[in-house]
Each structure stands twice: as C-alpha cells, then as structure tokens.
Amino acid sequence: MREFALIDRLSQRLANRRADTRLGIGDDGALVAPSAGQELAITTDTLIAGRHFPVDTSAFDIGYKALAVNLSDLAAMGADPAWVTIALAAPELNAGWCDALLDGALAAIGDASVDIVGGDTTRGELSLTITAIGCLPAGAALRRSGARVGDLIAVTGTLGDAAYGLQCWPTRDNATRDQQFFIDRLARPQWRPGAALRGLVNAAIDISDGLAADLEHVLSASEVGARLDIDTLPTSESMMRSCDRETRLGLQWSGGDDYELCVTLNEAQLDRARAAIDCPLTVIGEIEAEIGLRAFDRHGVRWNSDKARGWDHFA
Template sequence: MSSEFELIARYLAPAPAGGGAGVSLGVGDDCALLAPTPGMRLAVSVDTSVADVHFPAGAPADAIGHRALAVSLSDLAAMGARARWCLMSLTLLEADEAWVADFAAGFHALCAAAGVALAGGDVTRGELAVGVTVMGEVPEGLALTRAGARPGEVLAVTGALGGGAGGLARWQAGERDCDDALLRRYLRPEPRLGAGLALRELASAAIDVSDGLLADLGHLCTASGVGAALTPEALPLAEGLATALGDDEALHAALRGGDDYELLVTLPEAHLEPARARLAAEGLALTAIGRVSEAPGITGAVPDGAAGWQHFSGDTP
C-alpha cells in the first residue's frame, strides 16, 4: 500500500516544474512560495467537501475531484478575481490508488481549464473529505463584494438555476448516467470565472449561488443593508428541470435548492445590456430577476419554506 507521500508524488504533484506560473516553490516542501502580481490584491477562500454531506460518497472519483475545486473557484468568480493557485487536502479511509488517480484526473483537468496551479496540500487517513483553498488576484479597488448593492438596481443571475438540486434529485432516484444534463450540473458544476471578470466593472455587488438563491440573496441584502423585490416567474430554470420535477418543484429547486454556482449580481440599469453583451461573448446568459429595494427583506411571490441549505439546521442535503 502506498504512503501518503507516494500518493502525493504520483498523483497530486502538478506537472509543470515548480508548480506553475507564480509558484516559486511548490509541492514537496513545508510551504509553497508564491509570487503575486505587483499591484494586485489576493483573494483567498477555503471550502471543505465532506462525503454524503456535500457530495455522494459513491460518485465517480473524477467528478468528486472536479467538484471539490469548482465550488471553491466559484467564490473567486463572485469576487471578480482571476484564479491563480490552490492548496488541497485529501482525507481517505484507505490508499486506493485507482480511486486517487481518477480523483486527481478530475482535479487537475479543472486546474488546467481554470489556469490554476496546485501549489501544495496534504493527504491523511480518515472519513472521505476534501479541503480546497483557492487564491486569486484582483486589481485594488475592483473586487466585487456583497456590500455594494444600492436601491433601484437590477438583480440578475448568470446561466440557469435549479440544476444542482435537480441533479441531486436524479442521483437520489438512482440515475447514474453522468451525461444526464441535470446530474452533470450537480456533479460537475462550472465556476463562472470568466463571468466574474467580465462583470467586474459593471456589477456593484455579487455572490455565488451555492446555498440557494433566496439564502444567498439574503446574505447579499444583509451585507448591503438593502432589500429585494424578486420576480420568481423570471427565474431562468435549468434545461429539463420542470420536466424532471414538475413546475412547482422546479421553482422550489431554483429558489432554495443550492449547488448551482451561478453568480447573483446587482447592477445599475444602464449596465445591464453591456453586461449581457460581455457574457454573451462567454456563451452565458444574464437574466434580470428583480430589483434592489430600500426596505429590508425579500418580497415577491415566494412560496413558503426554508430559505436554503444551512449546516447544523437538522436538514439533510
């Protein structure tokens, strides 16, 4: 059986010498040495993905690797940051080399697609979990935050909603075809890094939709000291969602399901069409779904129910 050091050297060390652009010293020493771009601010985020909490333990290993990195990169996208580096810790019950090889393939493939260098990490024994720290760069004063929304601005969302929840429902119903559109949205979410960069000078506030639209809109409103008037009938639903779940459950999935990793933004009315044009170049839609209001709270024809996923709430994902 391979040791953790052998697993790291064989599967989790990056291919480029030194670990990639901006990595002066990478995997194999006590710390990584990074060289940020002069004049930039570092954006740093960390996420832990736990088996059967954030992903099914029986999911394909390459999908688990992709997903663990994608959900962290989504935070950089929401800040308008360019992704640069990541650190990854992997906890395994046993050193299953075939599983690790597939996991690493999924993780490294997304690293390459996103332009991210794996600069270090750790492998240890225990219940299956993946911890990922991502680091990106954003010019000083241009980071998107949750605190910039102003009354009267447009609420808009990239892409489509409900696909993550719809995919989870498909998995729980026994669907294992990873080419299924909804299941793919759940197992292999796509962080909207290009959209974050495109919206950086047009949006006034942003957050990624990870816990559900209502929950994350609530976080944005609280940070900005505003409210929101939502138009649920305007929500862009993931393809096939209504067919799979029915109209009512599809709306519930879009509002509260989570795991979509789209960007929810606020922007002045005059910036809406320029923002749509920029995202069209990325092959992505931007849909207006409401307005920022001065009065606190979220209004609109919102069905009753929990706002979204919360750890320690007693809910089961």
C-alpha cells in the same frame, strides 16, 4: 500506497503554468509572487462524503466539484484564480482513485491559469478541503455589500438543476437524458469567469446555499431589500419538462448547489456585463430601499416562499 509515494506520483503530473509560482509542491510550503498592486482573494471549502456529495460519487466527480466550488467563490469576488491547495482525508490511499481525483480537479480548472501548489493527506473519513487563491487589482473586488437601490438583480445560467440532480441520483445507472443532465449539474458545476464582471457589477455572490439564502446575504451586507419576479427565474429545458411549476420554483428558490453567480448592477451596464460573462445573464428583480426579500409572480401576486429556505449546515 503510502503518503509520500502518492505525493511524488501526483507531483509528476503537475507542471506549473504561472510565472508567479516560485515554488510549488515538494517543500514545507509554496512560494508565490503576485504582481505589484494586486490583492489576493482567499477561500476555503471542506466537502464531506455523505453531506456535500453522495458517498458513492466517483473520485473524478469529487475532485471536479471540490475545485469548482472554490473557483466559484473566487469568481464571486471578481478574482482571477491562481493557486490551489488540496487536503485529502481518506480511509486508504489507492493510486488509481487518487489519479482519478486529480483528473477531476484538473478538468474543473480547465484552461485557467491555476497551479496546484500543495496540500496534505491523512487517514480518516473521506473529505476534501480546498484552499483557492486568486489575484485582482487592489480595490477592485466584487463584494456582497455593494448593492444599491435601483440596481437590477441578475443570475447566470439556470437555477434548480443541481438540487433536482440530488433527487435523481438513485436513477443514475438507468437515467433518462434529462435525469443525467440534472445529475451532471450536481456532480460537475460550471464555475463562471466572474473576473470579467469587475467594474460592471456592484455586488456579487455565488449561489451555493440557494438563491434566497445567498441573495439575503447580499441584502443584509448592503442594508437594502429586493423584489423578485419569480416567473423570470432562468430555467433549463430539462427542468421545464421534468417538474411542475411549484416544484421547480422551490428547487430554484432554495435548492442550492447551483454555483451560478447572482449580481446586482446598474441597468446601463447590463449589455456590457452580458457580453463580458459570455453566458446567459438573466434579470430576475430589482434592489429596493425597503428591507427584506419579496417575490411576486407575473400577475403581481406575492409568492409564498416560507416553506422554501436555503441550506444551513447546522439547521
């Protein structure tokens, strides 16, 4: 299939949902008109076959994950997702494969008011670059630099499942129920509605490179430290059945690909935040004045985390 035939094919499936989308796919650029008093949050991620997803990942799952990880970035900023562009590099353009890719992208968007307004295609090794744009009231963004001494540290969902999913990937044709759960968490991460936490939390980040690595970004930006209770890290039932304690903690500490939110907030806001986010929000520690990230078990013994570090693209 040729490039412009593909664009026409996909355009027929994409009806704009938003009144502030003035012009979508079909011109040299998109036109959008955010409301007065709004700021735009903009994020871009590139996913490359063999590095960010296994080379034999289905087109549906590639499309799903590519959208979800970008929408998760907007969630961490407290933005309502609004617009997306998709740039695809592929060895060839196959109509059925591209349809499945779009199916996955639309499934990740779900009922959210998000328009796909443009993109690009080129021949090359398989990769996908997504730019996602969200809206939020001016001055209301959640940032990494807002953590305060005494804040609770909390995370949504459960941790470590996607990292274990990568280990389970070779079993996918004959996976057990638990293995399939982990594989699905890797392939189809669930982005959280972070916009619901505006005004309730002081700092936020999404967990893409591992809890420790991403929380350290918050600590650095906020010039504070943290003490974590390693035994409070939220754990799925499948993880409890499948891994011993040290394996589990290593995956949860540094495995990455969770795309859950890690936030800091005043204890007085905890119940409101839990009600607003409409998913589990587990307290795992507290912000301290002493610089650095420290983890202790339920007995107060410091946990050795030196061997468990987060993802670094250039390490």
